Amino acid sequence: MSNTLNIALVQTHLVWENPITNRTNLAHKIQTISKDADLVVLPEMFSTAFTMNASEVSEPMTGKTVNWMIQQAKDNKVAIVGSLVIEAQNNFYNRLLFVFPNGDLEFYDKRHTFSLAGEDNVYTAGKKKLLVNYKGWKLCPMICYDLRFPVWARNTEDYDVLIYVANWPKIRIHAWDALLKARAIENMTYCIGVNRVGLDGNGHEYNGHSMAFNVLGNRIDTIPxxxxxxxxxxxxxxxxxxxxxxxxxxxxxxxxxIE
Known part of the structure; x- marks a missing residue:
């Protein structure tokens, strides 16, 4: 058990539907992170960006990106969390993977699929909240649109850290800012949000605003x-x-x- 937990927030541009390039770029970033980091947080759909072309970019749980995450975690002796497009049981999932330094993993399927973009028509929604025990800390990772639903995130389990990985567009970034802070305050937890930057293949702009709040709602990062x-x-x-x-x-x- 550790009294401190060091978390690396990776705010990055994502190349549209190009897993090879995204994995290469992220591998370089992970390798440059301080050896003091215990956990690396990547954005939502970090290998492809937020796409509805699931049939074109999906991978199985034995696929290259999952194996990449496992190898990166082992090589860098750090846990890694982020979501990607997974195909399983003839369904597509926006699936978050938490990979431990030894290569073991747990996963969470996005509960609230983003109907405004038609995500609910492509991806199967998850039904189970994930709580990860890591180095004596209880972590609750979620995905993007989940942020708008406080009941799902309600801290009934006394978790220590709430984590959101996202592709949250600039046009609605004020909601992202307000809700991250609110989730920290109402749950008396650290709340971390990691978002991407740049343009996606649909022309949507992302301006990051990755940030972290302590249990009192005070911001503790300096990410531009x-x-x-x-x-x-x-x-x-x-x-x-x-x-x-x-x-x-x-x-x-x-x-x-919750039913």
Missing amino acids: ESKETVEVISLSKDHINKNRKKFNFLEDRDHFQ
């Missing part, structure tokens, strides 16, 4: 807007415990079940 950046932030268990003890808001939370 619209630029490719890798920044390592340090999280503290003492910060969580001290403030949850002082402000025991989670003790007053509602009890409910």
Whole structure:
């Protein structure tokens, strides 16, 4: 168990539907990250960008990108999290993988598919929340549009860190900014969002705004807007415990079940 957890936020441009180039670019970025990093966070659909052409770009769980993640985690002795297009059981999924340094992995299928872009017509929605235990920390990773649904993220499990990987466009970035901060405050958790930059194949512009908030809703990163950046932030268990003890808001939370 570690009192601190160092997380690298990778805000990057993604080449449209080009897994080979994206893997190459990201491998270079991962290799340049400080050896003190425990976890590397990549954007949503990091190998292809946010595409509805699932039949063209999907991979199986034994595919090249999954194997790439495993090899990168082993070679760099770091955990890696990000989502990609997976085909399984004759369905397509926007699937987040959490790969441990030893190559073991867990996954989460995006619960809230983005109907405005027709994602719900292409990808099968997930039904199960993922909680990852890593180095004594309880992490809850989610994907992009999930951010708009606070009930799904509600901290009923006393997790320590809420993580969102995203392709969130510039035109609605004010909602991204506000909701990340809100999720941190209402759940008394660290909340991290990693978004891409640049243009995608549909002409949508992304300006990043990757950021991290502590349990009081204070921003703790210095990532610039619209630029490719890798920044390592340090999280503290003492910060969580001290403030949850002082402000025991989670003790007053509602009890409910999600169907």
